[in-house]
Amino acid sequence: MSATLRIASRDLGAFFRAPAGWLLAALVLALQAIQLHAVAIGTERRPSAAVLELFLLNAAFLTEVLAAVLALRLTVDEDHEAGGLLLTAPVPERALVVGRFLGAFFYLAIVTLLSLHLPALLWVHGKISVGHVVTGYLGVLLVGAGALAIASAAAAITRRPFGAVLLTAAILALLELGHQLATVAELGVRPWLRAVAPVWGRFTSFRQGVLQLSDVVFFASLVYLGLLLATRALATRRSS
Amino acid sequence: MSAARPPALLAPGLTAAGLLALLLGERAFGAPAISYVGVGAVAMATALRARRGPRALGAAHLALLGALALYGLSTEPGLDLLRLPPGHLLERALDVLWPATTTLAILALSTGERLAFVLRAVADADAAVGPRVRDACLRGLAIGLGLVFVVSVNVAASARDRRVDLSFLRVTEPSETTLALVAAQQDEVRAVLLYPDAHEVGARVRPYLEALAAHAPGRFSVQQLDHALVPELAARLRITGNGYVALLLGDEEAMRSETLELGLELAPARSRLRTLDGRFQEAFARLTQPRREVALTVGHGERSHGGAEIDPAERLGRFVTELRRANIEITTLGIAEGLAREVPRDTRMIALIGPREPLAPEETEALLAYVREGGRLLVTVDHEAGGGADALLAGLGLQLLPGTLASEESMVARSRTKADRARVFAARFSDHPLVVAARRDATRSAVVLERGAALAPLDPTPEGATVVFPLRTREDVWRDLDGDLERGPDEALEAQRVLAAVVLRAAGAREGRAVVVPDGSFAGDDLLGYRGNLLVLGDALRWLLGDARDGRPAIVGVTTSEEDVPVEHAPADERLYFWLGSLGVPLPLMVFGLVSALRRRRARREEA
Incomplete structure (x- = not known):
């Protein structure tokens, strides 16, 4: 097993060894169920596809929040024993960053996929396609991956766990707010502001059941860029 | 006596102020004078770094000046200077080059300047400072190249975008009412599907019409034709292209007809296909009832x-x-x-x-x-x-x-x-x-x-x-x-x-x-x-x-x-769904997690 996968499996195991990992998963799943019943279905008679869209939209935002919380576990704090060990471990920075990212991503993916029973209810009672659900969940996972990549970069830059959470949340909030600000921004800037918002902008096609190449490429780019930044930041810390 | 050493933040400060002035001059105020002041500030910082400081920083400053020159050439006065015809390849290349080079230069410069500031106290004494600053500049350059690569890939993906719509699309099947309507018909009604062969919309409509033909043989028939091959029929039906279903009753002069427009593009045709039975029934009833x-x-x-x-x-x-x-x-x-x-x-x-x-x-x-x-x-x-x-x-x-x-x-x-x-x-x-x-x-x-x-x-x-x-x-x-x-x-x-x-x-x-x-x-x-x-x-x-x-x-x-x-949902069902959905999965998950974590802790304690 390569160093990357060893780190990933170790980190994934750590999530499920601690009660906090289970509690967090249970909390997220409960929130997903509540948002489906209270917000997506709500009191209006929405068509099933509209309910699914709204559910996926809320699920994507919840996933961003979950990714920001997971930044707590992505930091490498040299003041702590484990962090110091990781920093001095004989593994390349890339393996360290990608391994930790994959561990957190697998955890996020498991929690996300455990909520599949919720859209299944809509599938039984409404007129939605399996393809719509699959596309939507692929989008949620991509949003999660993108947010976790940002969290990885934030964790590498800030060093402190809560600093990483705050920085991740701030970056994600800025990107999402940019989409809302696009309506009042300069004409030339508007498409860019809309294009970099993960959920409001790029997730729209996924929640509508449309698989769009440019959106998949965007999330892949976000992951690449986040991990690149994290790797470079970690390299700088190691060299100093 | 050695020359007085300039403050450590003078060069980066001048660069930052110059870039800000340029931004304000170009975007906020549209005042070229402010832009020139900005460029001047960056040039001064470059001169400072060329005289004193690690060579990598001087090079990065020069690169930034070069990037600003490219920007200048991409503006209207710059293009006039180059005497390029509108839409020339170089004009488009400049539009891509100036943001890319500016990004690269700024990232290399900022990472290098940051390290130079940290090491300012030992800059004169330690010969390793220069190479370390150069490495920092290269790290910034690498991040910049990554960013440029990512933006390029995204622009290319947007230009060559592909969409696959996987949302719900099912064409209706004939209802009992429609089947009864067709079966009750005395004279044969011919349905002409005006679509080219293997067309994505035509292929979805055809099974519906064939089901009706199978249900009422001799009373309903289907054929698919390209609009271009039946100009007389198209002219009679006043149809200008493909994308229609024509229902024909009778022959020659006595022929009566009804048409259903479904369209050639699948996306706008989706809603029509979902309600095809109602549309068909209405047209068929108009023709026969x-x-x-x-x-x-x-x-x-x-x-x-x-x-x-x-x-x-x-x-x-x-x-x-x-x-x-x-x-x-x-x-x-x-x-x-x-x-x-x-x-x-x-x-x-x-x-x-x-x-x-x-x-x-x-x-x-x-x-x-x-x-x-x-x-x-x-x-x-x-x-x-x-x-x-x-x-x-x-x-x-x-x-x-x-x-x-x-x-x-x-x-x-x-x-x-x-x-x-x-x-x-x-x-x-x-x-x-x-x-x-x-x-x-x-x-x-x-x-x-x-x-x-x-x-x-x-x-x-x-x-x-x-x-x-x-x-x-x-x-x-x-x-x-x-x-x-x-x-x-x-x-x-x-x-x-x-x-x-x-x-x-x-x-x-x-x-x-x-x-x-x-x-x-x-x-x-x-x-x-x-x-x-x-x-x-x-x-x-x-x-x-x-x-x-x-x-x-x-x-x-x-x-x-x-x-x-x-x-x-009816309330009784809703309560069940709500509690099943809300707690049915999370609660057992939480209990399982807590129990296994406690067991693990106890086992560790016993081992200890």
Whole structure:
């Protein structure tokens, strides 16, 4: 097993060894169920596809929040024993960053996929396609991956766990707010502001059941860029 | 004596201020003077770094100046200077190059300057500072290259974008009504699918038409043709391209036709494909069915289809659509048309939909006389309308019982308030033709009434009248007499009759028929959104128009549709779903996690 996968499996195991990992998963799943019943279905008679869209939209935002919380576990704090060990471990920075990212991503993916029973209810009672659900969940996972990549970069830059959470949340909030600000921004800037918002902008096609190449490429780019930044930041810390 | 050392932040400060001035000059104020000051500041910083400091920083500053020069060339004065014709390749290259090089230079510069600031105290003494600053610049450059790469890939992906729509798309299958309509046809109807071979929309429509052809061989046939190959037919149908289904009846000069436009693009055609059965039925009925009329009474505050309703949910939009699909047109019947004297003889059917004001005795008598003489009458009436239709109901052998139907179990949740108790559903059907389709569909649909009432037979019934109640609620419904929607001691739970089929037979006359629904909003758009209501309405129209005087059966009924359905749960189900969904997965997960974590902790403690 390569160093990357060893780190990933170790980190994934750590999530499920601690009660906090289970509690967090249970909390997220409960929130997903509540948002489906209270917000997506709500009191209006929405068509099933509209309910699914709204559910996926809320699920994507919840996933961003979950990714920001997971930044707590992505930091490498040299003041702590484990962090110091990781920093001095004989593994390349890339393996360290990608391994930790994959561990957190697998955890996020498991929690996300455990909520599949919720859209299944809509599938039984409404007129939605399996393809719509699959596309939507692929989008949620991509949003999660993108947010976790940002969290990885934030964790590498800030060093402190809560600093990483705050920085991740701030970056994600800025990107999402940019989409809302696009309506009042300069004409030339508007498409860019809309294009970099993960959920409001790029997730729209996924929640509508449309698989769009440019959106998949965007999330892949976000992951690449986040991990690149994290790797470079970690390299700088190691060299100093 | 050594020369005075400039402050460590002077060069980066000048660069930052210069870039800010340039940004403001170009974007905010549109003042070239501010831009020139900005460029000057960056040039000064470059000169400073060229004289003193690590060489990598000097190079990075020079690169930034170069990037700004590229920007200058990409502006209007710059292009004039280059004398490039509009749209020249170099102009487009400059538009890409200046942001890329600026990003690279700024990132290399900022990472290098940051490290140079950190190491400023040992910069003169330590020979390793220069290489370390160079490495930092290269790290920044690497991040910049990554960013440029990512942006380029995204721009390329947007330019060559591909979309795969995986959302719900199913073309309707022919409904029983459509199959009956086609099977009842005497002369062959030819369907011409005007699409090229293997077209994505045409390929989805063809199975629908082939199912009809298989059901009625000799009465319906299908062929697919490209518009360009049949110019004469296209000209006759006034069709300018592919994307249509043409229905043809008869030959040569006597040929009649109807066309259905579905389109060539799949995305806009989706909604049309989902409702293909209804569209086809309407076109087919126009082509093959005699034109019939149904008269809606007016002058008593009835629900209407003209858009005058206060509540859009009570408009008769869907009701009118269903009639039009069977080639039935709507007319009006009021005092001006003779309702207070005698119903015109050629009136095939009258609909009295939710009157809110009383009928005049003469009008009541004219309607009853019309039914006794073989006329057909559909009545939907509110018990809260002041009893204005009581005399008419009495003439049909019926009465409305006092109180609004309410239930805590047989209700449909809408507002999640107590008012939902008056939104009662009924799903107990007899084997009367009035509810045959709804009964067949009883496992997945029910008839919903909003503030409806219960019906009861009059004792004795009028002479020649036969009254049947084909639909009832469950036993958990009460008649709310005091209006509080709480069940009081005098409000017994019982199965309530919510639909009546009346047959009046007079000597020598055709059998008169009437259908009565004790809810004035039954035919409104809101309640017709429920499948059960639509099925009952279809069967009611079919029963009322069933033995037509013109010798051809009236085929009226619901169509199949793959249009999306609203998601709504009855409260009992909802509670189950809610708790199952909310806690069914998370709670066991949490318990399992906590137990296994505690076990692990105990095992570790024992080991220790």
